[in-house]
Amino acid sequence: MEFLILLxxxxxxxxxxxxxxxxxxxxxSPVLYFKDxxxxxxxxxxxxxxxxxxxxxxxxGKNGHIQTFVYGKLGRINSPFPRGRRQSVIMKxxxxxxxxxxxxxxxxxxxxDFTMVVCPGxxxxxxxxxxxxFVDYAQRSGYRVIVMNHLGALxxxxxxxxxxxxxxGTDEYHAMVMWTSSMHxxxxxxxxxxxxxxxxxxxxxxxxxxxxxxxxCGISACQGYDVIRILPYLKTWKHLGPVYSFGMTVQQKKILxxxxxxxxxxxxxxxxxxxxxEEILSxxxxxxxxxxxxxxxxxxxxxxxxxxxxxxxxxxxxxxxPMFFLNxxxxxxxxxxxxxxxxEFVSQRSNSMFVVTKHGGHLxxxxxxxxxxxxxxxxxxxxxxxxxxxxxxxxQQQEGSF
Numbered sequence: 001m002e003f004l005i006l007l008x009x010x011x012x013x014x015x016x017x018x019x020x021x022x023x024x025x026x027x028x029s030p031v032l033y034f035k036d037x038x039x040x041x042x043x044x045x046x047x048x049x050x051x052x053x054x055x056x057x058x059x060x061g062k063n064g065h066i067q068t069f070v071y072g073k074l075g076r077i078n079s080p081f082p083r084g085r086r087q088s089v090i091m092k093x094x095x096x097x098x099x100x101x102x103x104x105x106x107x108x109x110x111x112x113d114f115t116m117v118v119c120p121g122x123x124x125x126x127x128x129x130x131x132x133x134f135v136d137y138a139q140r141s142g143y144r145v146i147v148m149n150h151l152g153a154l155x156x157x158x159x160x161x162x163x164x165x166x167x168x169g170t171d172e173y174h175a176m177v178m179w180t181s182s183m184h185x186x187x188x189x190x191x192x193x194x195x196x197x198x199x200x201x202x203x204x205x206x207x208x209x210x211x212x213x214x215x216x217c218g219i220s221a222c223q224g225y226d227v228i229r230i231l232p233y234l235k236t237w238k239h240l241g242p243v244y245s246f247g248m249t250v251q252q253k254k255i256l257x258x259x260x261x262x263x264x265x266x267x268x269x270x271x272x273x274x275x276x277x278e279e280i281l282s283x284x285x286x287x288x289x290x291x292x293x294x295x296x297x298x299x300x301x302x303x304x305x306x307x308x309x310x311x312x313x314x315x316x317x318x319x320x321x322p323m324f325f326l327n328x329x330x331x332x333x334x335x336x337x338x339x340x341x342x343x344e345f346v347s348q349r350s351n352s353m354f355v356v357t358k359h360g361g362h363l364x365x366x367x368x369x370x371x372x373x374x375x376x377x378x379x380x381x382x383x384x385x386x387x388x389x390x391x392x393x394x395x396q397q398q399e400g401s402f
Contacts, residue, residue: 025062027053030357031329033343037350039322039393046389049382056359057369064330065240067361070373072247075129077366078375080136084126084147089175093271095161097172098149099179100126102135108142110391113187115144116383117180117215119173119197121222121363123251125149130194130363130377137380143387144187148176148197155258162268164255166298167196167227168310170204174211177204181214190387191218195333195363198223199312202323206315217322217390219383222363224334225316225341227307231287239332245285252289253281272297313341322394323352324386326379328360355382 029051034040044050060066084100091097108114116138120131126147135145149157151172152164165172180189193201198220205212224230234241256263264277275293283289287303295306308314325342327334342354357365360378368374 025359027055027062028358029053030355033354033356034346034352035348035350039351040353042393043322043353043386043389046392047382047385049378049385050355054357054359054365054378055367056364057366057371057373059370061364061366061369061373062330062359064328064332064359064361064364067330067359067364067366068244068332070366071130071361071364076133076375076377077373079129079133080375082132082136082139084135087179089179091161091171091175093161093163095151095159095163095172096157097151097175098154098157099176100147100149102139102145102147104142104144105139106142108388108391110388110395112391113144113184114142114190114387114391115146115180115184115187116190116192116387117173117177117201118145118147119191119193119200120147120150120153121195121197122167122248123150123153123255124194124197125153127154133375133377134380134383137376138384141384141388143190143384144184146176146180148173152255152259152263155255159259159262162263162265162271163297164252164259164263166294166310167307168199168203168312169298170200170207173200173204177211177214188391189215190390191215192383193218193220193223195222199225199310202319203310203312203315205321206312206318209318209320212319212321215321216394217324217387218319219324219326219386220342221326221379221383222328222331222334223312224338226311226313226338228304228311229338230334231307233335233337234286234333239335241332242285244333245287249283249286249289252286253283256280256293272299316341316345319345320349321351322390323349325352325354326357326382327355328357328362328365330359331362333362 056062082102084102086100089097138145150165191201202220205218234245280293291303295303300306346352346354365377365379366373367378
């Protein structure tokens with residue numbers, strides 16, 4: 001009798017594991033959305049990762065929540081520590097933008113000088129573990145990488161103006177791009193953004209067509225395109241939205257607490273008026289924090305107006321550059337309902353592509369296993385592979401051999 005009870009319990013545990021870890025889910029190659037053209041056909045042929053199955057760690061990698069959790073807490077496994085040079089630019093309002101420059105460790109296989117201008121995710125910087133891993137891989141692949149540190153994200157770097165980053169502010173990214181163009185005038189630039197950073201780079205490229213002149217392509221990974229449409233999902237428990245919203249709110253409140261004197265002192269009151277810091281620091285969701293602080297500090301009369309200004313979906317239709325949009329089908333933060341935005345974009349352009357992987361979570365994309373993943377992720381590899389493919393195609397176009 002005891003044996004039967006134990007057997008039943010084991011079966012139940014196995015069934016729960018299969019269910020919760022999605023062990024029965026099969027792997028598959030990414031789903032590709034694009035307008036058929038000579039450009040996109042050559043692009044696909046030059047990016048074998050797009051035609052091969054993405055295989056996550058077997059035991060836990062098929063669960064989007066776990067991939068997202070591992071990315072959020074660990075970043076990457078055995079992440080390197082690339083050495084860069086810190087640079088700074090003083091903005092018009094006195095804010096000090098910092099970014100780190102990482103030189104290539106090898107010559108680029110195609111020859112030439114190429115720079116990836118990177119905008120990280122929310123509250124992230126060049127010190128974030130997933131950014132370090134990407135930087136090292138791109139360096140070894142022949143790219144210079146310049147990474148923006150979001151205002152306030154480096155608690156050891158004092159703010160010189162009473163503000164931090166916003167979800168859609170592009171001034172800091174523009175300043176970094178202008179510095180890069182000045183210091184490396186012969187380098188061809190590639191815009192790379194992760195999560196919130198992807199929203200920023202796409203908005204930057206679309207809000208002023210002249211911004212595109214310095215780039216050969218843009219890469220957007222795991223962004224949501226429209227903050228207003230994301231918000232309802234962060235309030236429902238189907239994908240644990242309130243949990244993720246709370247976690248991101250805690251991140252931002254940590255930044256606010258780390259710079260209290262600058263953000264809420266005399267210069268803040270003079271520039272933006274007085275804030276209710278007790279209300280701000282008691283916020284438990286992003287919309288509450290944005291209502292009590294972010295939209296007021298940015299000068300908007302309503303949360304909807306602020307979120308609309310932040311969202312790249314209202315600016316991206318002016319982009320003519322080759323663009324690569326990447327999302328996953330199991331991202332708990334960015335649901336597939338939002339995928340209509342990049343699908344519509346690429347359907348009208350012969351040089352852009354939208355890619356959806358079955359697994360990967362939010363900025364996870366771990367490979368290897370079955371338990372311990374590789375240090376370098378599928379995301380790191382596809383960004384570099386796509387960039388090199390576009391460089392080759394553009395060069396063929398310029399040489400007249402396309």
